[in-house]
Amino acid sequence: MKTSVFRKEHFNAAHRLHNPHWSPQKNEQIFGKCNNPNFHGHNYDLIVQVIGEIDPETGYVMDMKVLSDIIKENILDRFDHKNLNMEVSEFQNLNPTAENIALVIWQILKEKINTLINPNLAIKVKLYETERNFVEVPA
Amino acid sequence: MKTSVFRKEHFNAAHRLHNPHWSPQKNEQIFGKCNNPNFHGHNYDLIVQVIGEIDPETGYVMDMKVLSDIIKENILDRFDHKNLNMEVSEFQNLNPTAENIALVIWQILKEKINTLINPNLAIKVKLYETERNFVEVPA
Amino acid sequence: MKTSVFRKEHFNAAHRLHNPHWSPQKNEQIFGKCNNPNFHGHNYDLIVQVIGEIDPETGYVMDMKVLSDIIKENILDRFDHKNLNMEVSEFQNLNPTAENIALVIWQILKEKINTLINPNLAIKVKLYETERNFVEVPA
Amino acid sequence: MKTSVFRKEHFNAAHRLHNPHWSPQKNEQIFGKCNNPNFHGHNYDLIVQVIGEIDPETGYVMDMKVLSDIIKENILDRFDHKNLNMEVSEFQNLNPTAENIALVIWQILKEKINTLINPNLAIKVKLYETERNFVEVPA
Amino acid sequence: MKTSVFRKEHFNAAHRLHNPHWSPQKNEQIFGKCNNPNFHGHNYDLIVQVIGEIDPETGYVMDMKVLSDIIKENILDRFDHKNLNMEVSEFQNLNPTAENIALVIWQILKEKINTLINPNLAIKVKLYETERNFVEVPA
Amino acid sequence: MKTSVFRKEHFNAAHRLHNPHWSPQKNEQIFGKCNNPNFHGHNYDLIVQVIGEIDPETGYVMDMKVLSDIIKENILDRFDHKNLNMEVSEFQNLNPTAENIALVIWQILKEKINTLINPNLAIKVKLYETERNFVEVPA
Numbered sequence: 123m124k125t126s127v128f129r130k131e132h133f134n135a136a137h138r139l140h141n142p143h144w145s146p147q148k149n150e151q152i153f154g155k156c157n158n159p160n161f162h163g164h165n166y167d168l169i170v171q172v173i174g175e176i177d178p179e180t181g182y183v184m185d186m187k188v189l190s191d192i193i194k195e196n197i198l199d200r201f202d203h204k205n206l207n208m209e210v211s212e213f214q215n216l217n218p219t220a221e222n223i224a225l226v227i228w229q230i231l232k233e234k235i236n237t238l239i240n241p242n243l244a245i246k247v248k249l250y251e252t253e254r255n256f257v258e259v260p261a
Numbered sequence: 262m263k264t265s266v267f268r269k270e271h272f273n274a275a276h277r278l279h280n281p282h283w284s285p286q287k288n289e290q291i292f293g294k295c296n297n298p299n300f301h302g303h304n305y306d307l308i309v310q311v312i313g314e315i316d317p318e319t320g321y322v323m324d325m326k327v328l329s330d331i332i333k334e335n336i337l338d339r340f341d342h343k344n345l346n347m348e349v350s351e352f353q354n355l356n357p358t359a360e361n362i363a364l365v366i367w368q369i370l371k372e373k374i375n376t377l378i379n380p381n382l383a384i385k386v387k388l389y390e391t392e393r394n395f396v397e398v399p400a
Numbered sequence: 401m402k403t404s405v406f407r408k409e410h411f412n413a414a415h416r417l418h419n420p421h422w423s424p425q426k427n428e429q430i431f432g433k434c435n436n437p438n439f440h441g442h443n444y445d446l447i448v449q450v451i452g453e454i455d456p457e458t459g460y461v462m463d464m465k466v467l468s469d470i471i472k473e474n475i476l477d478r479f480d481h482k483n484l485n486m487e488v489s490e491f492q493n494l495n496p497t498a499e500n501i502a503l504v505i506w507q508i509l510k511e512k513i514n515t516l517i518n519p520n521l522a523i524k525v526k527l528y529e530t531e532r533n534f535v536e537v538p539a
Numbered sequence: 540m541k542t543s544v545f546r547k548e549h550f551n552a553a554h555r556l557h558n559p560h561w562s563p564q565k566n567e568q569i570f571g572k573c574n575n576p577n578f579h580g581h582n583y584d585l586i587v588q589v590i591g592e593i594d595p596e597t598g599y600v601m602d603m604k605v606l607s608d609i610i611k612e613n614i615l616d617r618f619d620h621k622n623l624n625m626e627v628s629e630f631q632n633l634n635p636t637a638e639n640i641a642l643v644i645w646q647i648l649k650e651k652i653n654t655l656i657n658p659n660l661a662i663k664v665k666l667y668e669t670e671r672n673f674v675e676v677p678a
Numbered sequence: 679m680k681t682s683v684f685r686k687e688h689f690n691a692a693h694r695l696h697n698p699h700w701s702p703q704k705n706e707q708i709f710g711k712c713n714n715p716n717f718h719g720h721n722y723d724l725i726v727q728v729i730g731e732i733d734p735e736t737g738y739v740m741d742m743k744v745l746s747d748i749i750k751e752n753i754l755d756r757f758d759h760k761n762l763n764m765e766v767s768e769f770q771n772l773n774p775t776a777e778n779i780a781l782v783i784w785q786i787l788k789e790k791i792n793t794l795i796n797p798n799l800a801i802k803v804k805l806y807e808t809e810r811n812f813v814e815v816p817a
Numbered sequence: 818m819k820t821s822v823f824r825k826e827h828f829n830a831a832h833r834l835h836n837p838h839w840s841p842q843k844n845e846q847i848f849g850k851c852n853n854p855n856f857h858g859h860n861y862d863l864i865v866q867v868i869g870e871i872d873p874e875t876g877y878v879m880d881m882k883v884l885s886d887i888i889k890e891n892i893l894d895r896f897d898h899k900n901l902n903m904e905v906s907e908f909q910n911l912n913p914t915a916e917n918i919a920l921v922i923w924q925i926l927k928e929k930i931n932t933l934i935n936p937n938l939a940i941k942v943k944l945y946e947t948e949r950n951f952v953e954v955p956a
Contacts, residue, residue, distance in 0.1 A: 124678035125638050130671040134808065136692040136719040141318065152319060154326065155759035162759040163692040163719005165808050173678040179558065180569060181636035186672050187571065203711035203718040219320035221264050244678075252690065252721050254269040255325050261263035261312040261383075273530065275414040275441040280596065291597060293604065294481035301481040302414040302441005304530055342433035342440040358598035360542050391412065391443050393547040394603050400541035400590040400661075402956035403916050408949040419735065430736060432743065451956040457836065458847060459914035464950050465849065497737035499681050522956075532686040533742050539680035539729040539800075551947065553831040553858040553900075572898035579898040580831040580858005582947050620850035620857040669829065669860050697874065708875060710882065775876035777820050810825040811881050817819035817868040817939075 126173045127183045131193050133202035136163040137218040140207070161205060166223070167250035168197070170231060174243040184239060192238070196230050220257045224249040228259045265312045266322045270332050272341035275302040276357040279346075300344060305362070306389035307336070309370060313382040323378060331377070335369050359396045363388040367398045404451045405461045409471050411480035414441040415496045418485070439483060444501070445528035446475070448509060452521040462517060470516070474508050498535045502527040506537045543590045544600045548610050550619035553580040554635045557624075578622060583640070584667035585614070587648060591660045601656060609655070613647050637674045641666040645676045682729045683739045687749050689758035692719040693774045696763075717761060722779070723806035724753070726787060730799045740795060748794070752786050776813045780805040784815045821868045822878045826888050828897035831858040832913045835902070856900060861918070862945035863892070865926060869938045879934060887933070891925050915952045919944040923954045 138161045139153040149157045156162070170193055174183045204210055206218040212226045228247040235243055250256040277300045278292040288296045295301070309332055313322045343349055345357040351365045367386040374382055389395040416439045417431040427435045434440070448471055452461045482488055484496040490504045506525040513521055528534040555578045556570040566574045573579070587610055591600045621627055623635040629643045645664040652660055667673040694717045695709040705713045712718070726749055730739045760766055762774040768782045784803040791799055806812040833856045834848040844852045851857070865888055869878045899905055901913040907921045923942040930938055945951040 123642075123676065125642070126675040126678040127638065128673045128675070130673075132808070134718050134720055136717040139320070152324070158759055158761070158765075160761035160764045161692040161717050161719065162690050162761065163717070164690055165721045176636075176638045176642065181556070181634035181639045183638055183674070185569070203714055205714070205716035205718065208716045209714075217320035219315075221266065221315045221322055222320045225262075225264070225315065252688070256267045256269075257322070258265040258267070259262065261265040271530070273440050273442055275439040278598070291602070297481055297483070297487075299483035299486045300414040300439050300441065301412050301483065302439065303412055304443040342436055344436070344438035344440065347438045348436075356598035358593075360544065360593045360600055361598045364540075364542070364593065391410070395545045395547075396600075397543040397545070398540065400543040401920075401954065403920070404953040404956040405916065406951045406953070408951075417737070430741070454914075454916045454920065459834070459912035459917045461916055461952070463847070495737035497732075499683065499732045499739055500737045503679075503681070503732065534684045534686075535739070536682040536684070537679065539682040549947070551857050551859055553856040575898055575900070575904075577900035577903045578831040578856050578858065579829050579900065580856070581829055582860045620853055622853070622855035622857065625855045626853075669827070695876070708880070773876035775871075777822065777871045777878055778876045781818075781820070781871065812823045812825075813878075814821040814823070815818065817821040 123175075124173055125176050125183050126171050127186060127189070128169055128171050129186055129189045129193065131168045131170070131190070131198060132165060133168065133198050134163065134165050135201055135204050135206050136161040137206040137213075138162070139217055139219060141217060161207070164251050166201075167256075168193070168227065169248040169250075170227075171246040171248070172235065172243050173246070174240065184235075184243065188239070189235075192231065192234050196234055197227055220249055220251040220255065221259070224257045224259045262314075263312055264315050264322050265310050266325060266328070267308055267310050268325055268328045268332065270307045270309070270329070270337060271304060272307065272337050273302065273304050274340055274343050274345050275300040276345040276352075277301070278356055278358060280356060300346070303390050305340075306395075307332070307366065308387040308389075309366075310385040310387070311374065311382050312385070313379065323374075323382065327378070328374075331370065331373050335373055336366055359388055359390040359394065360398070363396045363398045401453075402451055403454050403461050404449050405464060405467070406447055406449050407464055407467045407471065409446045409448070409468070409476060410443060411446065411476050412441065412443050413479055413482050413484050414439040415484040415491075416440070417495055417497060419495060439485070442529050444479075445534075446471070446505065447526040447528075448505075449524040449526070450513065450521050451524070452518065462513075462521065466517070467513075470509065470512050474512055475505055498527055498529040498533065499537070502535045502537045540592075541590055542593050542600050543588050544603060544606070545586055545588050546603055546606045546610065548585045548587070548607070548615060549582060550585065550615050551580065551582050552618055552621050552623050553578040554623040554630075555579070556634055556636060558634060578624070581668050583618075584673075585610070585644065586665040586667075587644075588663040588665070589652065589660050590663070591657065601652075601660065605656070606652075609648065609651050613651055614644055637666055637668040637672065638676070641674045641676045679731075680729055681732050681739050682727050683742060683745070684725055684727050685742055685745045685749065687724045687726070687746070687754060688721060689724065689754050690719065690721050691757055691760050691762050692717040693762040693769075694718070695773055695775060697773060717763070720807050722757075723812075724749070724783065725804040725806075726783075727802040727804070728791065728799050729802070730796065740791075740799065744795070745791075748787065748790050752790055753783055776805055776807040776811065777815070780813045780815045818870075819868055820871050820878050821866050822881060822884070823864055823866050824881055824884045824888065826863045826865070826885070826893060827860060828863065828893050829858065829860050830896055830899050830901050831856040832901040832908075833857070834912055834914060836912060856902070859946050861896075862951075863888070863922065864943040864945075865922075866941040866943070867930065867938050868941070869935065879930075879938065883934070884930075887926065887929050891929055892922055915944055915946040915950065916954070919952045919954045 139156040232245040278295040417434040510523045556573040649662045695712040788801040834851040927940040
C-alpha cells in the first residue's frame with residue numbers, strides 16, 4: 123500500500139513579482155504591492171511529500187534524514203537568505219510567484235530523489251508564502 | 262500540470278444542531294451539547310483550494326487577492342458574526358453541521374469562481390470547526 | 401525560586417456584547433457586529449498559569465491533572481457550549497467581553513485553587529477570543 | 540458527493556528504532572540517535588480522516604463523538620504513555636517507525652469503523668512524529 | 679486591577695543587517711547570511727499588548743478595532759511589502775534587527791495610543807522574525 | 818531600556834516520573850501513567866529568553882546564532898533522543914518533571930551565558946512538555 127512521508131523545512135527570501143513584457147502600469151495593476159521594485163520578503167514554509175512503499179527492512183518509505191539533507195543541499199543552500207529574482211538562476215526569466223517557486227522546487231527534488239534514491243517515488247511540494255496563502259504541485 | 266492554490270480565511274458564528282422532525286429527546290441524544298436551544302459558537306477557519314493550470318503571463322493559478330475578495334463578499338460578509346440558523350438563508354432548512362456548512366460554501370464559491378474567473382477551475386473547501394474537528398468537500 | 405506552570409483548555413460559546421444602559425444606536429456604534437442580538441460565537445482558548453515553589457517531594461508546583469480537573473468542573477462544565485449572556489450567571493449583569501470573561505474565570509479559579517490546594521499560589525488567566533485578539537488578567 | 544471528516548487526537552509514547560536481524564553497527568548507521576537502546580519519545584499528533592456521504596438526517600458523515608470514542612478505546616488507551624516496543628503487541632516484531640505506527644493504527648481503525656459504523660466508509664491516517672516529520676496512509 | 683489586551687497583526691518585508699561603520703569583512707563575520715546586499719525577507723508577526731484598567735461602561739481596556747486601525751495606519755501601511763532599509767525612514771541610520779524594529783514600533787505606537795486614547799495605557803511589543811527568533815520591548 | 822530576545826529549540830526524550838522514597842502504590846497514585854517503569858516520551862519545545870540592553874553597534878541584545886549554538890552544545894546534544902532518567906546526569910537524583918527539567922536547563926544556560934557572553938544578561942526558560950502543559954522558570 124502506498125504511504126506518504128512528509129518533511130517540513132523553511133527558508134527566508136526576498137522577491138518581487140514582475141512581468142518584464144508588461145508596462146509598469148500593468149505590473150502595478152496586477153501585482154500591486156508585490157511589484158515593489160525594492161523587493162519585499164517572506165518566511166517560506168516548505169513541505170516535501172514522498173510517496174512510495176514501506177521498505178520492510180527499515181520500516182521507512184525513505185530515510186527522513188536523507189530527505190532533509192537533499193532538501194538542504196538543493197533548495198535551502200540556494201534559496202535561504204537570498205533575493206530570488208537576483209540570485210536564484212531559475213528565476214532569471216520566471217516570475218517568483220508561490221506557484222512558480224513550488225514548481226521549481228518540485229522539478230529539482232523529483233529529479234534528485236528519483237535519481238539518487240528510487241525512480242518509483244512520487245513527489246509533491248506544498249509551499250506556504252504566508253500562513254494564509256499557499257500552493258501545492260502537483261494538485 | 263495541475264497546481265493548487267489555497268487561501269485561508271476565518272469567521273465567527275453562533276449555531277445550533279437540530280433536526281425539526283425529531284423529538285427533543287432524540288435531538289438531545291444525537292446532538293448532545295450542540296443541541297442547546299440558546300446556541301453556542303465557533304471560530305471557523307476556512308481554507309479554499311482552487312485547482313488549475315499556472316497562467317504563464319502572471320505565474321498565478323488565480324490571483325489570491327481576487328479569491329480573497331470573492332470569499333469575503335460571498336461568505337464572510339454573510340456568515341461572520343452571524344447566527345447561522347437564524348440569519349443565513351441556506352440553513353433555514355439545513356442543519357448547520359460542519360459538513361453542511363462546508364458544502365454550502367463549496368456550492369457558492371464554485372458557482373462564483375467558475376462564472377467570474379474560469380469554468381475550468383476545480384474547488385475544494387476545508388472547514389475547521391475546532392482545531393480537532395474539521396471537514397473537507399469534496400473528499 | 402518561583403516557577404510557573406500553565407494548563408491550556410478550551411471551550412466554545414455564544415455571546416453578545418451589549419450595554420443595557422445605552423441606546424441601540426450607541427450599542428451598535430461601540431460594539432458593531434459583536435452587538436448582533438441573535439448572538440455569535442467563538443472557540444475560546446484558555447491558559448491558566450499557577451505560580452509557586454516546586455515541591456521537592458513531587459517535583460510539581462501543582463499537579464496538572466488536579467488543575468485540569470478544577471478548570472473542568474468550575475469553568476468548562478459551566479461555560480462550554482453555552483450562551484454566556486443567557487446561561488452563565490456571572491454575565492447576567494456583566495458584559496461578556498474577553499476582558500470580563502477572563503476576570504470572572506480568574507476570580508473563580510483563584511478562590512478554588514487558594515482554598516483547595518494552597519493559599520500561596522498566585523494565578524494568572526490568558527484568554528484567546530480569536531487567534532488575533534486575546535487578554536490577560538492580571539496584567 | 541463524498542465528504543471527509545477529520546478528528547485530531549494525540550498520545551505520548553517512548554520508542555526505539557531497531558532491526559533485530561542487523562548488527563549493532565548497521566542499526567546505528569541506519570537509525571542513528573533513534574536506535575538508542577534506552578529509548579526516546581514523542582508527542583504523536585494523530586489525524587483520522589473518514590470519507591463517506593453526508594447523512595441527510597443528521598448532517599454528519601459520522602458522529603465525531605463516536606469517532607473520538609473509537610480512537611480513544613482502540614488507540615489512545617493502548618498507546619498513550621506507553622513504551623511502544625515493549626508494551627504494544629503489534630510492535631513486538633514490527634519496527635515502530637512513524638510509517639508502521641500509522642499503518643497499524645489504520646488497520647485497527649478501518650476494521651472497527653467498517654464493522655461498527657458503516658462498511659462503506661474509507662479511512663486515512665496522518666501521524667505527526669514531530670512538527671517536521673509526518674506520514675499518511677494510504678498515500 | 680490591571681488587565682492586558684493583545685492584538686496580533688503581520689507584515690512582510692525585505693531587510694538587510696549592516697553596520698556602515700564596519701568593514702565588509704566584519705559585517706559578514708557578525709551578520710553572516712543576513713548581511714546579503716541583495717536583501718532577504720520575512721513574514722513578521724507583531725503582537726501589541728496594551729495594559730490598563732477595564733472600562734466598566736464597555737468592558738474593554740481599549741477597543742480592539744481601534745487598536746487594529748492604529749496599528750494598520752501607523753505600522754502596516756508603512757512597513758508591509760516594503761524594503762525596510764530603503765523605504766522606512768526610521769531605518770535610514772538604524773540597523774533593522776528584530777530588536778530595533780520592535781523598538782521603533784513600540785515608540786510609534788506608544789506615542790499614538792497615549793496621545794489619542796489614554797495617557798495611562800502602557801504598551802509592550804512582541805515581534806516574531808521567524809517562529810524561532812523573536813523579541814519583546816520592553817522586557 | 819531592557820529588551821528580551823527569544824530562541825525556540827526542541828528535543829525529543831523519554832522519561833518517567835518516580836520518587837524512590839515512596840512505595841510503588843504512592844508513586845502510582847501521584848504520578849499515574851507518568852510512572853510507567855518502561856518510560857514514555859515527549860517532543861519538548863524549549864524557549865530561552867535573554868534579557869538585556871540592545872548593543873548600539875550590532876542592534877542585538879545577543880547574537881541569536883551564538884545563543885542557538887550554546888543551547889545546542891549544552892542542552893540539545895545532551896538531552897535530545899535520550900532517556901532523561903538513565904542518561905542525563907542531573908536527573909540521577911532529581912525527578913524529571915517539566916518543572917525540574919526547566920530548572921536544570923535554566924541553571925546550565927544562565928551559567929554559560931553569564932560567563933561566556935555577559936554577566937548582566939538575565940535568563941528565563943519556558944518548556945512545553947505538550948501543547949497543553951508547560952512551565953516557566955523563574956516565574
